[in-house]
Amino acid sequence: xxxLDMGSRIPMGTTAMGRAYxxxxxxxxxxxxxxxxxxxxxxxxxxxxxxxxxxxxDHSGTRCTYSFGEWKREINGIATPLRLTPELPLIIINxxxxxxxxxxxxxxxxxxxxxxxxxxxxxxxxxxxKGSAAPIA
Numbered sequence: 001x002x003x004l005d006m007g008s009r010i011p012m013g014t015t016a017m018g019r020a021y022x023x024x025x026x027x028x029x030x031x032x033x034x035x036x037x038x039x040x041x042x043x044x045x046x047x048x049x050x051x052x053x054x055x056x057x058d059h060s061g062t063r064c065t066y067s068f069g070e071w072k073r074e075i076n077g078i079a080t081p082l083r084l085t086p087e088l089p090l091i092i093i094n095x096x097x098x099x100x101x102x103x104x105x106x107x108x109x110x111x112x113x114x115x116x117x118x119x120x121x122x123x124x125x126x127x128x129x130k131g132s133a134a135p136i137a
Contacts, residue, residue: 013037016077019055019065020092024081064112068104075099078107082119084126093119 004010012018012033022030030052055065059081067077077096084091095111102111 011071013051014067014071016065016067016079016096017092017094019051019067020059020079020081020094021090022052023055023059023065024083024090024092062108062112063116066104066107068107069099073099076102076104076107078111078115080115080119082122084123085130091122093122 010018012022022033034052051070058065064078064080066079067075069076071077075096076099077094079092079094082091082093093115095107095115
């Protein structure tokens, strides 16, 4: 069983949450972690860009990023970014479950709509309180 607490560190390139962060970040912010990955393992070359490219493609089609057994074989995950205002930090909303209990298809057809709905409800609630907010489209 995997237990993560707030502030836990996870890989950016292989997790749904990390990929959502990279997709929603500006190129300037995105480039720094990719450079660090290359510095830590020079054999990676430009390969850290591949998961980001796939995540961008996934996000452009579904507004979510995925990791189906790519970080840990036994974990499937989905995430979506949410930026309430330009001044506030980026928020990543995610769901994950053991791959033996859930399939990628379940994440795409059942979990994804719920995740996007949760992001929209958070944005709407924030908008009522503070003004304009919207999920990253």
